[in-house]
Structure formats: C-alpha cells, structure tokens
Amino acid sequence: MPIIPEGGIPTQLVIRPTTGEALVIHADMADVVIYRAAEWDANGSSATPIASLSREEIATLAGFVRYWLDDDTEGFRFSSETPNISFRK
Numbered sequence: 001m002p003i004i005p006e007g008g009i010p011t012q013l014v015i016r017p018t019t020g021e022a023l024v025i026h027a028d029m030a031d032v033v034i035y036r037a038a039e040w041d042a043n044g045s046s047a048t049p050i051a052s053l054s055r056e057e058i059a060t061l062a063g064f065v066r067y068w069l070d071d072d073t074e075g076f077r078f079s080s081e082t083p084n085i086s087f088r089k
Helices: 037-046 053-069
Strands: 014-015 025-028 032-038 051-053 086-089
Touching: 025 037, 032 037, 051 053
Parallel strands: none
Antiparallel strands: 014 025, 014 086, 025 032, 032 051
C-alpha cells in the first residue's frame, strides 16, 4: 500500500502539470478526472470536467507507467523537491 509523505493512505491526489495547458488532474481514490485549472480553482471538484478515465483506462495507464519506470517499490518518489502535487486524506 502506498504511503504519503505525511503518513497514512491517500484518498485524493491533485496534480497541476507544469507544462502545456493549465490543467488539473484530480484522482479521488480510483476515479481520475481532468479539469481546466481556472475552473478547478473556482469550483474544486464541482467544476465541469473536460475528461475522465474509465477504470480500465486507469489500470492500463498505471501498469504501463509502472513497467517503464521499473517501479518495484511502495510509496511515492519525486524527481524534484517541490513537485506541484498535493495529497488529501
């Protein structure tokens, strides 16, 4: 089970990609939804999503990324000290 930096099990993850269009990727447990950042900032998870992933798409993406990252560890590793990622319990 992954462990978040503050301890515990994460139920929500918010990622604001630093390149490209101003988007927010919100994972609420196993649900992944993409919003425009301005709308997310104004309305949070009540904003109108521009895309969402099915469970099959999420599982496929997770497996693909884990394979190519050669990831065999639990928890989270970041490539920078201050990634634009937040966790909420």
